[in-house]
Structure formats: structure tokens, C-alpha cells
Amino acid sequence: MLVLFLLRQNPVQSAAAELFGVSQATVSRRWTVLLPVVEKALARHVPDPVGASAGRVVLVDGTLVPTWDWASEGTTMFSGKHRDTGFNLQVAATLTGDLLAVSSPVPGSRHDMHAWRRSHFPKAFAEREGIG
Template sequence: MLVLFLLRQNPVQKAAAELFDISQATVSRRWTALLPVVEKVLAGHVPDPAQVSAGRIVLVDGTLVTTWDWRSEGTRLFSGKHRDTGFNLQVAATLAGDLGYVGSGLITPRRKPPGQERSTGDKVANRSVNTLRAAVERAIAHLKDWKIFATRYRGPLARFALVTKAVTALAFYKKGW
């Protein structure tokens, strides 16, 4: 329950410790020990991306997951677009909004030429692409229901892949996969 609470709400460990009536050190130890267990137990609920996407359109988009500024780890993560520290989490989804991690044959909206307006054809094409992209935006919104993605990630960056796998497995488990 503690691991799920930390993933879903992303509180500081001291707040979780007070809520669960344990020490912050115990929260940290349990988080470190049990997160891999949760991911491993639920990994069987994550469908094979190749099977889920076979014969279907797969949409890929990115979202910023904000982090601390990890200069001490020799990494400087900064998104100029968002003017914040973090990194781009790539999400793939089918048109039904089902999550996945496979994609080929990318179709993206057409960019505006520098110093010019978009042509009518480009505007029509972009409207079509953006209508399709709504499914992947929905998938990202569902992932960001997990506050560990929606609010500033405070943990070590080396563990973020495990966090992502655990949340993905929990999302599929919740959908009944």
C-alpha cells in the first residue's frame, strides 16, 4: 500500500511516514525494496507491444516529467520549451488509447515554414493528424493521473525506468489486461 501511495500521490517521504506511522528511513527502505517487487509481480499484465500493435496504428508522443536539477549527478536536464528541468518521457498508444512502446512510420503535423503562413493543405493535414493524436494525449493524461509523473520527480534518475515500468504495469492491471 505504501508503494502504491508513493506512486499515485508522490508525497515527500516524511509525509508518507507520518501517514503510515513509521519513520522516513523505513519509508525509504520499503520503497527501495518493494518497488521492484510490485513491477515484477505485475509485469505479466503488460501485453506484448508487438501483439497489441499488430495491424493497428500506433501513436507516439512525449511529455515532460519534471525533476530536480541534477547537476550533482553530472547531468543537466532542462527543457527550453517548458523552461523547467526534466526529461521527455515517450509514450506510444493505439487509437483506442491503449499504452504501448512500439511505433514505426511516424506521421507528424507539418511545421510552419519560417516567415511564412501554413498552406491550406497543411492546415487540413494538421487537423487530421491532431484528431488522431487525441488518443495518445488521453493516454498521457491517464499516466499523469499518477502524480509521480505529474509532479516533480524527486528520486534518483537511475530508478526512474523502474518507476515507469511499475506504473505502466499498474495501469494495465487496472484496465484488466
């Protein structure tokens, strides 16, 4: 339940620890051990974006997912456009808001076009008409 709560709500570990009556260290250990198990169980239920989007209009946009300002990363995580630190993700969805796919994260300092090219989206949606 703890790991599912962390995945669904994305709280800080100390808040989850308080809610579940355990230490933050216990939350961290459970997360480390159980997250790969949950990912493996869910992997077979992830739809193929090409099949899921057949006959539908697909919207793709980049977004910055804020993170802490990690000094060890220098300026690689800093987005000048957003004036914040984080990861750049590309998100594909339908006009009705159904999520089709999310790209792997790239450092926030990289432009949306770089994140698009590094994602699997160009290949997945190659047969579609597009506008930018």
C-alpha cells in the same frame, strides 16, 4: 500497501510517512526493498506494444517529466523547450487514450527525436505507416 500507494499516487516520501504513521527513513527503506519485488510481479503483465496495438492507430509523443533541479547534473536535465528540468519520455497510446508503452527516460536536455531513437519504439512500430 505503502509501496503501492507510492507507485499509484507518487507523493513525496515525507507525506506518505505521515499518512502511514512511520518515519520518512522507514518509507525509504521499504521502497528500496519492496519495489523490485513489485516490479518482478508486474513484469509478466506488461503487454507487448506491437500485439496490443495491432489494427489500431498509435500516437507517440514526447513529454518532460519534471524533477528537482539537480545541480550535480549540470544542464543535462534542463529542457530549453520547457524551461524546466526533468526526464524526456516517449509515450505510445491509442486514439482512445489506452496506454501502450512508455520509453526509458533520457535527460531532459535531449530532443524528442533522440529519445525516440533510443527507445524500443522504432523497432516495435517499424511495420506501420507514420507521419511526423
